[in-house]
Amino acid sequence: MLTRTLPRFGSRRSLRVFERNxxxxxxQWLMLISGFFEPLFYLLSIGLGLNHxxxxxxxxxxxxxxxxxxxxxxxxxxAMNGAMIDTIFNTFFRLKISHSYDAIxxxxxxxxxxxxxxxxxxxxRAGAYGASxxxxxxxxxxxxxxxxxxxxxxAILTSLTFSAIGLAACTYVRSWQDFDLVTxxxxxIFLFSATFFPISLYPHWLGAxxxxxxxxxxxxxxxGLSLGVFQWVMLGRIAYLVVLALVGLxxxxxxxxxxxxx
Amino acid sequence: MTEPILQxxxxxxxxxxxxxxxxxxxxxxxxxxxGFLGPNGAGKTSTMRMISAVSQPTAGSLSVFGLDPRxxxxxxxxRIGVVPQEDTLELExxxxxxxxxxxxxxxxPRAILRERAIDLLAFTQLSERADDxxxxxxxxxxxxxxxxxxxxxxxxxxxxxxxxxxxxxxxxHLLWDRLYRLKRExxxxxxxxxxxxxxxxxxxxxxxxxxxxxxxxxxxxxLITHHSTREVVELRFNTDSHDGYHDRLxxxxxxxxxxxxxxxxxxxxxxxxxxxxxxxxxxxxxxxVRRSSLEDVFLRLTGRTLVD
Amino acid sequence: xxxxxxxxxxxxxxxxxxxxxxxxxAQTWRGSVASTVLFPIFYLTALGVGVGHLVSAHTGLVxxxxxxxxxxxxxLATTTMQLGEGESLWPVLAAVKWVRSYHAAVATPLEPxxxxxxxxxxxxxxxxxxxxxxTIVIGAFGALQSWWSLALxxxxxxxxxxxxxxFVAYAASVQSDASFVAIYRxxxxxMFLFSATFYPVSAYxxxxxxxxxxxxxxxxxxxxxxxxxxxxxxxxxxxHLTMLLALAVAGVLxxxxxxxxxxxx
Numbered sequence: 001m002l003t004r005t006l007p008r009f010g011s012r013r014s015l016r017v018f019e020r021n022x023x024x025x026x027x028q029w030l031m032l033i034s035g036f037f038e039p040l041f042y043l044l045s046i047g048l049g050l051n052h053x054x055x056x057x058x059x060x061x062x063x064x065x066x067x068x069x070x071x072x073x074x075x076x077x078x079a080m081n082g083a084m085i086d087t088i089f090n091t092f093f094r095l096k097i098s099h100s101y102d103a104i105x106x107x108x109x110x111x112x113x114x115x116x117x118x119x120x121x122x123x124x125r126a127g128a129y130g131a132s133x134x135x136x137x138x139x140x141x142x143x144x145x146x147x148x149x150x151x152x153x154x155a156i157l158t159s160l161t162f163s164a165i166g167l168a169a170c171t172y173v174r175s176w177q178d179f180d181l182v183t184x185x186x187x188x189i190f191l192f193s194a195t196f197f198p199i200s201l202y203p204h205w206l207g208a209x210x211x212x213x214x215x216x217x218x219x220x221x222x223x224g225l226s227l228g229v230f231q232w233v234m235l236g237r238i239a240y241l242v243v244l245a246l247v248g249l250x251x252x253x254x255x256x257x258x259x260x261x262x
Numbered sequence: 263m264t265e266p267i268l269q270x271x272x273x274x275x276x277x278x279x280x281x282x283x284x285x286x287x288x289x290x291x292x293x294x295x296x297g298f299l300g301p302n303g304a305g306k307t308s309t310m311r312m313i314s315a316v317s318q319p320t321a322g323s324l325s326v327f328g329l330d331p332r333x334x335x336x337x338x339x340x341r342i343g344v345v346p347q348e349d350t351l352e353l354e355x356x357x358x359x360x361x362x363x364x365x366x367x368x369x370x371p372r373a374i375l376r377e378r379a380i381d382l383l384a385f386t387q388l389s390e391r392a393d394d395x396x397x398x399x400x401x402x403x404x405x406x407x408x409x410x411x412x413x414x415x416x417x418x419x420x421x422x423x424x425x426x427x428x429x430x431x432x433x434x435h436l437l438w439d440r441l442y443r444l445k446r447e448x449x450x451x452x453x454x455x456x457x458x459x460x461x462x463x464x465x466x467x468x469x470x471x472x473x474x475x476x477x478x479x480x481x482x483x484x485l486i487t488h489h490s491t492r493e494v495v496e497l498r499f500n501t502d503s504h505d506g507y508h509d510r511l512x513x514x515x516x517x518x519x520x521x522x523x524x525x526x527x528x529x530x531x532x533x534x535x536x537x538x539x540x541x542x543x544x545x546x547x548x549x550x551v552r553r554s555s556l557e558d559v560f561l562r563l564t565g566r567t568l569v570d
Numbered sequence: 571x572x573x574x575x576x577x578x579x580x581x582x583x584x585x586x587x588x589x590x591x592x593x594x595x596a597q598t599w600r601g602s603v604a605s606t607v608l609f610p611i612f613y614l615t616a617l618g619v620g621v622g623h624l625v626s627a628h629t630g631l632v633x634x635x636x637x638x639x640x641x642x643x644x645x646l647a648t649t650t651m652q653l654g655e656g657e658s659l660w661p662v663l664a665a666v667k668w669v670r671s672y673h674a675a676v677a678t679p680l681e682p683x684x685x686x687x688x689x690x691x692x693x694x695x696x697x698x699x700x701x702x703x704x705t706i707v708i709g710a711f712g713a714l715q716s717w718w719s720l721a722l723x724x725x726x727x728x729x730x731x732x733x734x735x736x737f738v739a740y741a742a743s744v745q746s747d748a749s750f751v752a753i754y755r756x757x758x759x760x761m762f763l764f765s766a767t768f769y770p771v772s773a774y775x776x777x778x779x780x781x782x783x784x785x786x787x788x789x790x791x792x793x794x795x796x797x798x799x800x801x802x803x804x805x806x807x808x809x810h811l812t813m814l815l816a817l818a819v820a821g822v823l824x825x826x827x828x829x830x831x832x833x834x835x
């Protein structure tokens with residue numbers, strides 16, 4: 001049969017999960033659209049006030065305004081938050097509360113199709129949000145150079161990495177109260193990943209710890225791309241995000257299997 | 263003689279050290295209505311999940327449509343419908359959308375899904391609620407919608423796990439009626455239940471499960487004839503404990519069960535037995551003569567009542 | 571003879587509603603305690619110390635304060651606003667629709683108004699506790715300059731009440747949570763960012779400055795700064811207090827109607 005000859009991982013059937021999410025979210029369009037505005041408000045607020053208080057910064061040989069410095073960090077953060085909210089909250093809901101996945105698994109789809117379908121969805125959403133954010137950056141004058149366009153694929157990669165981490169993490173969540181823990185981890189990552197000030201402000205040893213944060217790697221990558229400053233270390237950052245994504249997906253697929261088809 | 267549509271031999275499902283299903287064998291013919299009767303935790307749901315090619319057997323052989331679920335999961339799942347124990351509907355979406363969206367998992371074209379959804383909603387008497395959110399439906403309606411959803415791919419086998427648990431009597435009878443119709447159309451039904459009346463009403467043949475094994479099998483009538491007497495006399499006395507009546511009543515019955523609130527006497531002639539008990543100056547607070555049911559079979563086989 | 575014509579608020583009844591919420595919280599408090607202590611430390615370190623370093627290098631003092639001192643009070647204000655929102659929207663809709671625990675409560679001697687006052691007093695209780703923790707943390711960062719700082723928890727309680735009251739009222743009147751995310755993103759987030767929270771009003775262009783007066787959180791931030799710095803300009807202070815109290819009173823009046831309609835009519 002045709003379906004048997006297709007490879008196990010990457011079945012076309014995973015697109016049906018994507019379709020499902022599209023249908024469900026169509027009824028929540030307000031939520032989807034409002035997601036575009038949150039990072040925009042942050043950009044506006046920083047451009048309005050902090051920009052003058054902090055003044056220009058020196059990054060990779062360029063002197064840039066604070067808003068230009070912060071904007072890529074905000075893009076990375078919005079990719080992280082979007083991915084985490086969608087995977088941790090919504091996937092947890094489908095996995096353990098509404099049991100939507102149990103229903104899906106009684107159809108020809110299997111666990112890899114479900115996990116992969118969620119990844120397609122995460123990528124599509126990241127693509128749309130990322131593009132709109134970059135347009136806002138350009139319109140507000142916060143883009144460092146025309147290379148800012150390269151931030152788009154990098155933001156999608158960031159989103160993929162955090163979606164994978166989130167998918168893996170959500171399988172360990174036992175109840176809604178565990179989400180307090182999620183925010184407890186997410187907030188320091190947001191605040192201390194050299195998003196609001198350069199990593200050079202940290203003592204050397206602390207900077208080495210911050211470098212572990214995937215959000216730092218993403219923010220530094222996006223900042224370089226936005227300014228058009230290309231360094232070999234950026235390839236390392238990309239590799240780091242890719243490896244984290246693959247590990248996260250691997251763990252998530254195994255855990256999904258354990259939970260859904262024991 | 264037709265080939266069985268479903269065949270299991272020495273099927274085992276183990277979770278860690280615990281054998282949820284401990285070597286069961288059975289076969290189901292096409293068009294048959296086959297039941298699994300047993301209390302919670304007997305291994306019925308684990309068996310259902312293996313049959314529906316969702317969870318993998320630990321040991322033993324299983325074939326559905328002559329295919330092995332281990333290797334042909336998607337094909338098998340494409341030809342069966344599953345009504346899980348708890349409804350897994352999308353509460354925020356409309357009734358119609360629930361059906362159409364689910365059908366897409368089977369790769370059925372949208373145009374066909376639209377027509378099928380209309381037919382299925384008529385069949386399950388939900389046409390008027392087609393555009394309402396599922397959240398606003400009653401329990402019985404949600405259950406019927408789950409059944410409609412399981413039929414969207416026109417399955418050859420319909421698997422129902424505790425289909426009427428938690429429904430009021432009216433909703434149950436409506437649901438049973440729909441299941442008869444499906445059976446007449448040639449759909450093979452596989453049903454788990456812990457309600458005896460449901461098993462007697464719906465099943466051509468059934469197995470009784472307890473602690474992961476099959477303790478008896480046959481048609482409802484066969485089971486009752488083999489494992490119980492024709493009639494049962496139920497006696498209640500004005501006492502805190504019925505234990506004391508065991509020895510006094512034993513001579514009147516072929517077999518006797520003392521439950522916390524009543525005593526059951528297994529006999530062939532109920533009225534005659536009751537008359538003799540009265541002659542011996544034993545005066546129960548209430549007395550009832552009834553025909554044996556599957557409940558009695560289960561009590562006999564496991565020493566426990568089904569619903570406790 | 572006991573009749574049920576008495577719909578007056580009674581201490582003996584609304585405290586039972588307070589007690590219900592407190593008991594529930596006692597089962598689920600662990601995660602929120604960790605965040606109550608850690609969040610201000612995180613924020614003050616990253617923004618106060620980190621960004622503060624950049625600000626002092628470029629601008630020096632902000633409104634006569636170091637940047638850390640300047641934003642510490644606004645942190646208390648934004649947190650208590652979010653507490654008022656977070657404890658009101660979803661939990662109340664759950665209580666009147668999904669779990670229906672408020673329906674269970676009106677089947678007892680409690681009146682809707684008792685439930686409302688019990689709920690709000692419980693949220694304010696939490697705000698006071700949060701305010702105490704934040705005040706201690708802010709003090710540990712050396713950002714308290716006057717004995718008036720002891721009033722910070724009270725100001726936190728007032729801010730929470732000013733937001734919780736209308737949000738409870740609103741949540742009790744809706745059928746679904748569809749609008750809640752929009753409220754968060756179009757009201758809470760902009761208020762968090764645009765209430766002279768992270769920079770003084772003077773940073774706004776002239777035409778925007780009067781508009782800030784209409785942002786409720788702005789008044790909370792201003793009061794919190796007054797307390798931390800011990801400076802109480804009379805007229806502005808009265809204005810800020812009036813604004814927050816008006817929101818609280820309007821919220822309670824509105825909530826009395828929506829809860830009554832939801833639970834007993």
